[in-house]
Amino acid sequence: MHVSGYLKVSVAVALATIVLKTSAWWLTDSVSLLSDALESLVNLAGAMFALAMVTIAAQPPDEDHPYGHHKAEYFSSGFEGVLILAAALGIIVAAVMRWLQPHALESLGLGLVLSVISSAMNGVLATAMLKKAREHQSMALEADARHLFTDVWTSVGVIIGLVGVQLTGWLWLDPLAAIGVAINIIREGWSLVRRSADGLMDSALEDVHRQAIHQVLQGFADRIRFDHLVTRRAGARRFADLHMHMPADWTLQRAATVREDVEQALMRAVPGLRASIQMLPMDVEAHFGDEKDLE
Ligand SMILES: [Zn+2]
Structure with a gap:
């Protein structure tokens, strides 16, 4: 399968995880599951943008771009980085509001099951994509894969937090997990933005x-x-x-x-x-x- 094939699969998986995670949030009213669902939305936009950019990068040189279109990939990782940062800020606002006005969570068990299923899907896809990205040295695919891995780890954090709520009844664990998710997302988004800026600056070879x-x-x-x-x-x-x-x-x-x-x-x-x-x-x-x- 080609790089663009992987990105198409990643669009489909993003759609599936949006449905699963939004349902999990809907069932439980947990702000950390909401933050997880928001990240999937960013995944979808990022994967679609990466797909468009890889398609452009694959076009042969033309009269207006005699060196080819390879730098298009840097726009993809920069755009994705900015999206990620915006999502993280939204999550932090929601989490702080919930911390100040806590309320009980419902149907936690079912919400957790949905979250585990979508994380497993992302984990399998991200592993396959990262392997392909290294073979083909595709920044767009690598950015997408790394982003998906972040998603898996933050989901694991959310799941641990919610199991904690279930066991202890401490509602503040939910916004705490949401803020943890957001901080990790900011870190990843920042490194993507920096990488694409480096690329646009004509870096020397490795x-x-x-x-x-x-x-x-x-x-x-x-x-x-x-x-x-x-x-x-x-x-x-x-x-x-x-x-x-x-x-x-x-x-x-x-x-x-x-x-x-x-x-x-x-x-x-x-x-x-x-x-x-x-x-x-x-x-x-x-x-x-x-x-x-x-x-
Ligand atoms: Zn000389």
Whole structure:
């Protein structure tokens, strides 16, 4: 199944958990189950948005976007992060109001059963999605999977809190669990927003890939010199720009052959890499006027 297939399943599961968790809240009037249901609503919006973005990212480059559409994924995780933060604030308001005006819970047993069923569905789906996301390096799918895991853990917290209410009759455990859910949601939402901001800022390649690039270049560096290497990431696509300086008496034919060898070796060493290599004589330097170039 493709990344988009997983996201479609996750839309369906989000719909099912919304029904289950809203019923659980309806039956029990528990504010922590309400917060859990609200999170499923965020799941649905997030999964649908991720699906739209992954579809856009898969489109081939066009005239207006000649480098492709890979950065669309960052909008997905940023949007989901903002949604999560908004839901968390809503939960905290509801929980504080309930803390101040507590009232008894009903049909707790049935509510708990519904909550356990929907958490188990989310747990199975999130595990499968995270595995797929790592294989395909899809940020949209990973964001969705991590979000689902948060959902599972917060649901477990809610269930423990409600079992506590059942055993002790302490009604304040319910809003306390709801606030715990909200704090965890805020943490997850913040990290998603930060990650997508990093992505939109043209981060360098991961250390392991930069080391791989240096190793490849060293293998060619007996008669030629490499410098001005810069790297950046865009979703699953990676870019490297560099200079290749060689003896001025080489023919263009010879230079082009070496350049192609370097390019092939780089693409083998780093998945998803597009290298653009500028060929220059040993004693000539090309500058863009960057401060770093003028050192
Ligand atoms: Zn140079």
